[in-house]
Amino acid sequence: MGSTSGAAEQHESASAVARPARRRLSVDRRREELMAAALELFSERDTGNVSIDDVASAAGASRALVYHYFGGKQELYVAALRSAAAQLEERLRPQGGGRPLEELAGGLRRYFDFVEEHAAGFAALLRGGPANRSGEIGEIVESVRRRMMRLIMKQMRVEEPGPALRVALRSWIASVETAGLDWLEHRDIERPVLERMLVDHMVALFGVAADHDPQVGELLEALTGDGAA
Template sequence: MDERRDELIEAALQLFSTRSPEDVSIDDVAAKAGASRALVYHYFGGKNELYIAALGSAAKHLSVLLEPPTEGKPLERLRISLKRYFDFVESHAAGYTALLRGGPADRSGEAGEIVDGIRRLLLDRILHSLDVDVPPPILRITLRCWMATVETAGLDWLENRDVSRPDLERLLVDQLVVIMQISGRHDPGTGALFDRLAHEEMSH
């Protein structure tokens, strides 16, 4: 029976990835999954519960993939984490798109908590990769801006796929290095982190 529930969630993610929750009905999900309305209500009670369950499922898959690497230089660990992130983007396209569809103004309640939780987890994983425990404000803002770039790049790549994944991943890491260098001009702590990363990258 749990397998049937998973099928309903996958069908819902496929629909939520291309349409807003308001435009998806229980009948749509049932038809997509080849199930009855009664079965959907049996598992989820209503559309909002189904939407929350679908987002939660996508978030859980992503959080598992984002377990931080334990070996290598900081930027090497970041590259590995970014590759895992795009593994999720590629293999769970519907879940990724459903998670990020719409802006912050479109998120409230449990749905907003799920999306915000993933973003907090991603920030924590990036800081872990960079060997930073408590980021100075400028670094925190810089990383959150970069995370928004990564999210947008993932959505654009799914839509167009006119840049290879490895090239896109390298571009994003290079972008982070550049904006950290610029941010370092405004904050000594971020500047020191950039200098350390640059030194470790050049050392053998």
């Protein structure tokens, strides 16, 4: 009887050790953990293949808690993408003080810092979810692209780009996104090399666009010259 009781107590003690202690977290911190878990899953699978139970399990939370904070999977998905987009946009804030190409290179470094440090968020933002990104989801992704466009135009002191410049800039931004996803998948090129390639890519795009618009030619000269507008 005594040995049976002792064995039971040892089993209960071992179970208690095996169970992770429930942590008390602030509302903001708990939301962040749930969104981080969701981004990780959404970066690996299509949205339709991720359930609330999957997110709860990955975050070490209950299903009810996910519903309590977000209402449902779509609300969680939107909130997680908004969080990733806001963090990326924060990284894109210009530092100022450098020549145009130096500023561009600095912006790319900060962009790829985010890609490296928040791989799941970046991948979910640009690759996860439905193929047709319309409505609210599409607007989140487009907001990041518009911010990049505005920052580049501001650095170049351009208020309204002509068609050739607009196409060149949008093409370059798409190339940066693709390069980020490719680098996360393969990581077979050093980041500084990739960043220099992308700077050279912009210069090359501007060179082509300059044949069709004198405005781009002036910008190209400023970009590769002493930085004077």
